[in-house]
Amino acid sequence: MYPKSLKELINELMKLPSIGPKTAQRIAFYFIQTSLEECQKFSERLINLKIKLKKCKICFNFSENEICGICQNIRRDSKVICVVGDQRELVAIEKSREYNGIYHVLGGAISPLEGIGPENLHIKELLVRLNSEIKEVILATSPNVEGEATAIYLAKLIKPLGIKISRLAQGLPMGVDLEYADEVTLAKSLDGRREL
Amino acid sequence: MYPKSLKELINELMKLPSIGPKTAQRIAFYFIQTSLEECQKFSERLINLKIKLKKCKICFNFSENEICGICQNIRRDSKVICVVGDQRELVAIEKSREYNGIYHVLGGAISPLEGIGPENLHIKELLVRLNSEIKEVILATSPNVEGEATAIYLAKLIKPLGIKISRLAQGLPMGVDLEYADEVTLAKSLDGRREL
Numbered sequence: 001m002y003p004k005s006l007k008e009l010i011n012e013l014m015k016l017p018s019i020g021p022k023t024a025q026r027i028a029f030y031f032i033q034t035s036l037e038e039c040q041k042f043s044e045r046l047i048n049l050k051i052k053l054k055k056c057k058i059c060f061n062f063s064e065n066e067i068c069g070i071c072q073n074i075r076r077d078s079k080v081i082c083v084v085g086d087q088r089e090l091v092a093i094e095k096s097r098e099y100n101g102i103y104h105v106l107g108g109a110i111s112p113l114e115g116i117g118p119e120n121l122h123i124k125e126l127l128v129r130l131n132s133e134i135k136e137v138i139l140a141t142s143p144n145v146e147g148e149a150t151a152i153y154l155a156k157l158i159k160p161l162g163i164k165i166s167r168l169a170q171g172l173p174m175g176v177d178l179e180y181a182d183e184v185t186l187a188k189s190l191d192g193r194r195e196l
Numbered sequence: 197m198y199p200k201s202l203k204e205l206i207n208e209l210m211k212l213p214s215i216g217p218k219t220a221q222r223i224a225f226y227f228i229q230t231s232l233e234e235c236q237k238f239s240e241r242l243i244n245l246k247i248k249l250k251k252c253k254i255c256f257n258f259s260e261n262e263i264c265g266i267c268q269n270i271r272r273d274s275k276v277i278c279v280v281g282d283q284r285e286l287v288a289i290e291k292s293r294e295y296n297g298i299y300h301v302l303g304g305a306i307s308p309l310e311g312i313g314p315e316n317l318h319i320k321e322l323l324v325r326l327n328s329e330i331k332e333v334i335l336a337t338s339p340n341v342e343g344e345a346t347a348i349y350l351a352k353l354i355k356p357l358g359i360k361i362s363r364l365a366q367g368l369p370m371g372v373d374l375e376y377a378d379e380v381t382l383a384k385s386l387d388g389r390r391e392l
Contacts, residue, residue, distance in 0.1 A: 005248040043239035
């Protein structure tokens with residue numbers, strides 16, 4: 001029903017995450033109405049990303065240089081390493097503006113179902129970084145099954161080195177109604193209650 | 197927080213319809229994990245679309261040729277013209293498999309708020325097509341304010357030519373619960389009731 005070139009673009013768009021057939025069609029129609037220059041700019045940016053983006057040699061954060069901006073920043077506390085699953089988690093923590101240490105990006109989380117084991121993550125490289133200078137390792141993987149499994153695995157590996165290990169606090173998120181909180185979150189928030 | 201090339205792509209993605217910041221980020225990360233070849237294929241398809249896609253000289257449907265497949269198809273009834281706002285509406289009607297005539301794509305609908313008047317639509321070209329051969333014009337613009345206004349405008353123009361004019365039936369959609377139907381739809385479905 002669609003001309004070949006339009007159908008092909010819609011098919012490409014449908015491969016993208018969170019894009020279904022209707023949205024793919026809407027985006028393709030947007031591109032039709034956009035100027036050729038805008039579309040070329042889009043293409044260039046995409047290819048540019050693939051060519052320029054590398055992983056930092058120290059922490060595996062995305063970077064256009066060998067070493068990322070965070071690892072290069074001498075104002076940051078290089079004695080505290082925050083371990084995250086991927087770069088999105090790193091960005092989420094950066095946005096909180098609460099953290100001034102450095103990072104280590106694992107590149108995923110242990111997930112036997114998806115065939116991701118510890119050997120597929122940057123765990124060896126983390127252990128190499130844990131010299132006597134390091135004061136604390138914060139395990140900031142997501143509090144889901146895979147993230148928890150990864151944190152437990154890492155804690156077991158790091159404990160013998162005598163470095164302080166911590167995990168992000170779990171409890172009630174801001175602005176929530178107590179009655180709508182799930183049981184596990186509520187149990188965690190009771191367990192981790194603080195004296196005032 | 198993001199390297200420049202990544203931020204630039206996310207900004208481009210956020211220009212697309214139905215893509216917010218979170219989805220843009222998710223798609224950018226998808227591209228990072230995809231091979232360079234796949235990204236190049238995506239770019240090529242996008243540019244290919246811009247270069248190849250034209251509008252049919254007769255009905256203004258999208259086509260890679262001067263005349264679209266529907267206008268070229270001799271099995272279709274060229275005496276009935278279905279007038280639609282854009283190509284998505286044409287595709288929706290084609291998918292119903294109920295229609296065997298030809299089309300005329302207006303390229304939008306009359307909308308004073310958006311500054312779209314009759315002179316911005318392919319209305320002149322429609323009138324040129326309405327020779328003595330044409331038996332019926334179906335006004336299939338969407339049943340919203342703009343689509344209705346366009347249909348009424350066209351009906352007034354075409355009526356003096358003595359050609360039969362029809363409008364898509366309005367009423368209850370399939371599978372709906374009567375109690376949840378809105379008043380206007382219900383009123384339309386009563387008004388247009390059929391004898392069995």
